[in-house]
Amino acid sequence: MLRKREQPPEQDSGSIRKIKHVEVDVLYVQSLNEFPSDIIATPDTVFGPDQRHLQLRADVDLRKALSFRSDVGLALRSKLHDLGFVDIETPLLFKSTPEGAREFIVPTRRKGFAYALPQSPQQFKQILMGSGIPKYYQFARCFRDEDLRADRQPEFTQLDMEMSFVGADQVMHIIEELIRSLWSTFLKSGLACPFPRMSYREAMASYGSDKPDTRLGMQTSRIDYLLPGDLISKISPLQAPIVESLMLRFNQSVPDASSTMQQFVANFLDSAEGTAFVNNPDGGPGIFVIDTGKPLQGLQALGFEAAERVEEIYQIEDGDLIVLQARQDLPFSGGSTTLGNLRLALHAAAVRQGLVKPPFGFAPLWVIDFPLFSPTTQDEPGQGGSAGLTATHHPFTSPKSAGDVDLLAVDPRKVIGDHYDLVINGVELGGGSRRIHSAEMQGFVMRQVLKMSPERVAEFSHLLDVLRAGCPPHAGIALGFDRLITLMLGKSSMREVIAFPKTGKGEDALVKSPGPLTDEILKTYCLHFRASDDQSFV
Numbered sequence: 001m002l003r004k005r006e007q008p009p010e011q012d013s014g015s016i017r018k019i020k021h022v023e024v025d026v027l028y029v030q031s032l033n034e035f036p037s038d039i040i041a042t043p044d045t046v047f048g049p050d051q052r053h054l055q056l057r058a059d060v061d062l063r064k065a066l067s068f069r070s071d072v073g074l075a076l077r078s079k080l081h082d083l084g085f086v087d088i089e090t091p092l093l094f095k096s097t098p099e100g101a102r103e104f105i106v107p108t109r110r111k112g113f114a115y116a117l118p119q120s121p122q123q124f125k126q127i128l129m130g131s132g133i134p135k136y137y138q139f140a141r142c143f144r145d146e147d148l149r150a151d152r153q154p155e156f157t158q159l160d161m162e163m164s165f166v167g168a169d170q171v172m173h174i175i176e177e178l179i180r181s182l183w184s185t186f187l188k189s190g191l192a193c194p195f196p197r198m199s200y201r202e203a204m205a206s207y208g209s210d211k212p213d214t215r216l217g218m219q220t221s222r223i224d225y226l227l228p229g230d231l232i233s234k235i236s237p238l239q240a241p242i243v244e245s246l247m248l249r250f251n252q253s254v255p256d257a258s259s260t261m262q263q264f265v266a267n268f269l270d271s272a273e274g275t276a277f278v279n280n281p282d283g284g285p286g287i288f289v290i291d292t293g294k295p296l297q298g299l300q301a302l303g304f305e306a307a308e309r310v311e312e313i314y315q316i317e318d319g320d321l322i323v324l325q326a327r328q329d330l331p332f333s334g335g336s337t338t339l340g341n342l343r344l345a346l347h348a349a350a351v352r353q354g355l356v357k358p359p360f361g362f363a364p365l366w367v368i369d370f371p372l373f374s375p376t377t378q379d380e381p382g383q384g385g386s387a388g389l390t391a392t393h394h395p396f397t398s399p400k401s402a403g404d405v406d407l408l409a410v411d412p413r414k415v416i417g418d419h420y421d422l423v424i425n426g427v428e429l430g431g432g433s434r435r436i437h438s439a440e441m442q443g444f445v446m447r448q449v450l451k452m453s454p455e456r457v458a459e460f461s462h463l464l465d466v467l468r469a470g471c472p473p474h475a476g477i478a479l480g481f482d483r484l485i486t487l488m489l490g491k492s493s494m495r496e497v498i499a500f501p502k503t504g505k506g507e508d509a510l511v512k513s514p515g516p517l518t519d520e521i522l523k524t525y526c527l528h529f530r531a532s533d534d535q536s537f538v
Helices: 049-058 060-082 122-129 168-186 200-207 229-235 257-270 272-278 304-314 338-352 402-410 439-449 454-458 461-468 481-489 519-524
Strands: 105-107 114-116 135-143 155-164 197-199 242-248 286-289 321-327 364-368 373-375 389-391 419-424 427-434 474-480
Touching (some): 060 481, 122 135, 122 155, 122 461, 122 474, 155 168, 155 427, 168 474, 168 481, 200 338, 200 364, 229 286, 229 321, 242 304, 242 338, 257 272, 257 321, 257 338, 272 338, 402 439, 419 474, 427 481, 439 461, 474 481
Antiparallel strands (some): 155 474, 364 419, 373 389, 419 427
């Protein structure tokens, strides 16, 4: 029964949403369901992943994060609709193609045949560009059978976009407008456009990472040419290595900074995290703590010239930490160097101990000019070609310039791709590229550069046919939507912004997936186990 509204009490009702326009008199109560007595629910109860429904019910922050995610998705859809983009769904039941990542396979009842869940809608969105759709987007579900981390899930959502008759600059401009709009609307924070741009080589040389958090400072510098040979041999077993340095400085007021830094470094190197750097096969870090009461301020092992140069580079102060790290004298490849990883670990440890203030604000950055190809490794076999090369991102990225096209035939390792990654605060939010729209060039890359077998090339015959039929120039990007929400909310893990995330083992603890295969299922899908310990399928 409803009656006239009365003044509410002063005390807050917590996370319960108030109904403020009516009063409710309770005349009769009927139970609609029961709550079992074996479940203890108090304000201090911590529910595990196997009780995700109770986690969500008890944790208002989780529910707010899902609501925030919904609001951001709606804002992006509205903005893209206004820009003329068309929301198009692409198939989830695809086929296995060697794009680079491991796939999830879906068996069928047709013996010897299976679907593959898409790593991304990459090929379908390029097909759409050849089908007369000038602007496409979707919030796409993607699947990759990769080792899991806090920022990685086996299934995830990305905002996928593609446009015809555009290049990298137009794509980056649209993304900057989308990101700036989100930050203004939801975070009440302004971002200056255009975002800074940095080449892959500069990012690796200056920060030891292809997704640098520039807020931290601590830029790296190459100094091996200044160091005495006996010092290099002490910090590395490598012959003629590259040696790089960085500096960590307390930005909090610390008494006896030199002694405090000495203790901080000793504790870090003794920790499990620090031990991995000490045992680096290229040599452990060389550690120097600035002490203005010592000769050359504690840098005497570097020699006069190097000590003077280090002082000039870093404008050193008492208590500063100078770190040297050797690596092989090879071109940059991959996502980080050992010194780049050490940079992040030292800064995080200093923040945890209150010696350095946590970074604040947002530092967006485009990383561009990646090498188009990288050496294959055991963990990254890439497209399975025999050239010892894999596409750094995927085999559909276009060379950046006419000069890079010429290099394809003579020195593909030097080719720069027209690829761009959006990085904010050290988080790679997404990446995109201008695509190869010529069937002839795409075929050349697969056959002559990557040296893929005819059977492997044939797996892309559908795409080559589309490109051959007058496909226009096109470019696009994909933003990790889960990562975007995680970053905007300042969360430490994507699991905090996904309703039903997988655990670190790739399992859903609530519904108990993946589940075991019964003999009946194996028979239906023409599968059986190999007679081996690993229970491989055949």
